[in-house]
Amino acid sequence: MSERRTIRTDYLARVEGEGSFSVQIDGGRVEQAELRIFEPPRFFEALLRGRSFTEAPDITARICGICPVAYQTSSMNAMENLCGVEVSEATRTLRRLLYCGEWIESHALHIYMLHAPDFLGYSGAVELARDAPQIVERGLQLKKAGNELMRLVGGREIHPINVRVGGFYRAPSKQELAPLVQPLERAREAAIETVRWTAGFDFPQHEVECELVALSHPDDYAIERGRICSDRGLDISASEYTEHFEEEHLERSTALHSRLRERGTYLCGPLARYSLNHAQLSPLARELAREAGLGETCRDPFRSIIVRSVELVYACDEALRLIDSYEEPDVPAVEVRPRAGSGHGASEAPRGLLYHRYRVDADGMILEAQIVPPTSQNQQAIEDDLCGVVQQNLELSDERLQGLCEQTIRNYDPCISCATHFLRLEVTGR
Amino acid sequence: MSTTHKPTLAVWKFASCDGCQLSILDLEDELLTLAGAVEIAEFHEATSHNVAGPYDLSLVEGSITTEHDAQRIQEVRRVSKTLVTIGACATAGGVQALRNFADVADFTAAVYASPEYISTLATSTPISAHVKVDFELHGCPINKHQLLEVVSAFLRGRKPAIASTSVCTECKRRGIVCVTVAHGTPCLGPVTHAGCGALCPAYNRGCFGCYGPMEAPNTGALVPLLRSQGLDEAGVRRVFQTFNAAAPAFREVVEP
Numbered sequence: 001m002s003e004r005r006t007i008r009t010d011y012l013a014r015v016e017g018e019g020s021f022s023v024q025i026d027g028g029r030v031e032q033a034e035l036r037i038f039e040p041p042r043f044f045e046a047l048l049r050g051r052s053f054t055e056a057p058d059i060t061a062r063i064c065g066i067c068p069v070a071y072q073t074s075s076m077n078a079m080e081n082l083c084g085v086e087v088s089e090a091t092r093t094l095r096r097l098l099y100c101g102e103w104i105e106s107h108a109l110h111i112y113m114l115h116a117p118d119f120l121g122y123s124g125a126v127e128l129a130r131d132a133p134q135i136v137e138r139g140l141q142l143k144k145a146g147n148e149l150m151r152l153v154g155g156r157e158i159h160p161i162n163v164r165v166g167g168f169y170r171a172p173s174k175q176e177l178a179p180l181v182q183p184l185e186r187a188r189e190a191a192i193e194t195v196r197w198t199a200g201f202d203f204p205q206h207e208v209e210c211e212l213v214a215l216s217h218p219d220d221y222a223i224e225r226g227r228i229c230s231d232r233g234l235d236i237s238a239s240e241y242t243e244h245f246e247e248e249h250l251e252r253s254t255a256l257h258s259r260l261r262e263r264g265t266y267l268c269g270p271l272a273r274y275s276l277n278h279a280q281l282s283p284l285a286r287e288l289a290r291e292a293g294l295g296e297t298c299r300d301p302f303r304s305i306i307v308r309s310v311e312l313v314y315a316c317d318e319a320l321r322l323i324d325s326y327e328e329p330d331v332p333a334v335e336v337r338p339r340a341g342s343g344h345g346a347s348e349a350p351r352g353l354l355y356h357r358y359r360v361d362a363d364g365m366i367l368e369a370q371i372v373p374p375t376s377q378n379q380q381a382i383e384d385d386l387c388g389v390v391q392q393n394l395e396l397s398d399e400r401l402q403g404l405c406e407q408t409i410r411n412y413d414p415c416i417s418c419a420t421h422f423l424r425l426e427v428t429g430r
Numbered sequence: 431m432s433t434t435h436k437p438t439l440a441v442w443k444f445a446s447c448d449g450c451q452l453s454i455l456d457l458e459d460e461l462l463t464l465a466g467a468v469e470i471a472e473f474h475e476a477t478s479h480n481v482a483g484p485y486d487l488s489l490v491e492g493s494i495t496t497e498h499d500a501q502r503i504q505e506v507r508r509v510s511k512t513l514v515t516i517g518a519c520a521t522a523g524g525v526q527a528l529r530n531f532a533d534v535a536d537f538t539a540a541v542y543a544s545p546e547y548i549s550t551l552a553t554s555t556p557i558s559a560h561v562k563v564d565f566e567l568h569g570c571p572i573n574k575h576q577l578l579e580v581v582s583a584f585l586r587g588r589k590p591a592i593a594s595t596s597v598c599t600e601c602k603r604r605g606i607v608c609v610t611v612a613h614g615t616p617c618l619g620p621v622t623h624a625g626c627g628a629l630c631p632a633y634n635r636g637c638f639g640c641y642g643p644m645e646a647p648n649t650g651a652l653v654p655l656l657r658s659q660g661l662d663e664a665g666v667r668r669v670f671q672t673f674n675a676a677a678p679a680f681r682e683v684v685e686p
Contacts (some may be wrong), residue, residue, distance in 0.1 A: 002617065011474060012474075013474045013477060014474075014475065014476065014477065014478060015475075016448050016475060018443065018474075019449060039445075039446070040445040040461050040495045040496045040497070040499060040550065041495075041538075041550055042445055042524075042525075042526040043526060043537045043538070046529075046530075046536070046537035046538075047525065047528040048538070051668065052668065053674075055668070059525060059672070062449075062524075062525050062570065062673065063447060064447050064448065064449075065446075065447040065448045065449020065450070065452045066448060066449070066452060067572060068449070105456075109452075109455060109496040113455060113476060123477050123478040123479035124473075124476050124477025124479060125476065125477075126462075126465045126470055126476065126477060127477065127479060127654075129462055129465065133462065136462065137462070140458040140459075140461060140462075141458070143455075143456070143458055143460035144459070147456060150592070154628070155629050155632070155633050156455065156571075156626075156629060157456060158449040158452060158456070158571040159571055159640070161629050161630050161633060161635060162633045168633075169630075169633045170633045170634045170635075221528060288475075301578035306491065327498075332634075341558075360509050363558060376467070382458075397559065406478075422639070428557065
C-alpha cells in the first residue's frame, strides 16, 4: 500500500467531552496520530485564584461530573498537606467509602455504556438493551449501587456536598450506612458476572510498552492516598511531582503532553494500578482476575475492560469492609487553620492519577493552582497506541480502521471535560 | 409531533462538566423506559448512532464561551421544536462565568503557556442570551427526577410541575432544623431556587446557592444577615459569585 490515507473521526461518541482524532498514513507507514480536544476551555486554574482554600473541593468538583469525588479528594489532600493536618480514621474510612462509590458508578458507566458496545458491535447501550436487556440492566444496577453510596455519604451522586477540608459536614451514623449493605452485596454479584462476561470478549493480541504509574500504599489498594510509584522504580511523594514530571509542547500537536523527565511517555489508570498493586486486591477480586486470565500485570489496553471489572468487584468488596469497620466519630471534621505555602495532593480517579498543587497565602486565599488530570497524562500514550494499532492493521478498510481507532481511544476511558482546562486549545471557526 | 413515530430527543453539550447530561444516564430505573418512549436521536456521550433533525425535544447542557459555539447554538435552535436548557452552565453561564468579572487575557495566561493559541470569548453566557429557550431547569447539577418530569411534561404537551420557590420551603417540608436559626450558619436558602430537596441543610451545611436565584429573591434582606453571621464583604461576594455568578439576581449583589 503506497497511497496517502487519513483515518479520522470528527466527533468521538461514547467518551466524556468533545474530541476528535486523525491518523496519517503515508506509503504504508503511520506518520502520526493525533487525539484532538475541541472542548472549550473553562479556566479553572485561573478562577481558583482569590478563592478561599476551603472552596477548592466544591469548585474543582465542577471540572468533571463523572469523577467529582476524585477532584474533591485530591484538593482536600493538597490543602491538608499544606496546613499540616491529619484527618481522623473515621474521615479516612468515609472518604475511601465515598470514593468506592465513584469507582463503582464510573466503571459501570464505562464498561456497560461506553466500552462494551465496541466489543459487541453496537452503537450504544440503548441499542444493546434491545437485544440483551438483562445485561444492560445489570450494568444499571451496578451504577445505581455506586450512586446510592455516593448519595448517602456525599449527599448526591454528582458534585457531592458533604465533603470539606478536614473531614465531613455530617458524619453518618453506623446505622445509617446499614441500608447500603444489601445493594452492595447484590452489586458484588453483578460485578463478578461482569468479570466473567467481559473475559469472554474477543481481544486482539496487543500490549503497550510504556512505564506504568499509579499511587501505591503499603496498607491497601491505593485509591484516596499513597505515594506516586511506577513499575520502573519511581517512588515519590505528591510534593515531589513537579520535580519528576514535565509537560512538553510538541510542535505537531495542539496539546501539552505529560512526560516523566528523562524517562518519557507513561500510562496511568486501571492497567497501571493493577500491574503495581494487584497483590493488595481482595482475595475474591484476585481469584476472579486469575479466572479471567489476567496475569500479575496487564499491559493490554483492550483488556482494560476486564481490569475495570475486577476493580468493580474490589470496590464493592472494599465498600462492604469499610461499612463493617466504620465507627462514627465524635466530630465530623477537624479544624483546619490556613497557613502560607504550597500543598500537593493526589488520588486515583477512576481514569488514573489526579494531581493538584496549590499556593495559598496566610489568610487561606489561593494564589496559584495546578491540576493535572489523568487524561492529559495519558494523551501521549493514547496517540502512541493509535499509531501502533493502525500500523498493525493497515490491511483493514478505512471504515474498519476508524472503528478500531475509536475503540483504541475508548480503551483509555478518556475524560475530555477533565483534560480541557489543561490542554492547549485550538478552537478554530471550522 | 407525529402520531406514528416516537418523538425524537436530542442532547447537546456546550462548555460544561458533562454532569447534567450524565443525570440522564443516572436515571437507572427509568432509563430504558425513557429510551422506549422516545427515539434518542442525538446523544454523543451515550451512542454513536445519530439521526438527522429536526428534533421534537432538545436538552442543552453548557454555556456559550466561543464564537464557534455561538454559531452552533443557532443551528441547534433551528432544528429543535422545543429547547430546554439544563443546569447552571446553560441557564446562568456556570462557574466559568467568573471570567465575566475578570480580564479574560489574564485568565488565559494563567492556564496556558501560549495564550495566542486560545480562541475564547470574553464571557461565558447562558443559552437564553443567544436563542429562545422554552424552559430552564436549574441546578449544579440538575435534579434527575426533575429532569424526568420536564421531559415527560414536554412529551405530553403540558407545563412541567417545577416549583420556583426557595430552598427554605424544602427545608420546612422536610422538617429540617434551620441551620441559620439554630446554629448561626450562613445559608443562601432564603434566596436560592428550590429543586435539590434542601440537601446542604440536611447535612448541617448552609446552602451555597448551586441552584441559582429563586423567582424574585430578596437578597437585600439576606446580605446583612450573612454579615452578622461573620461573613466579611469579600466572603459575601464569593458566596454569590460561584456557580451562578452571572445570574442577574446574584450578580446585582456583587455589582449593585
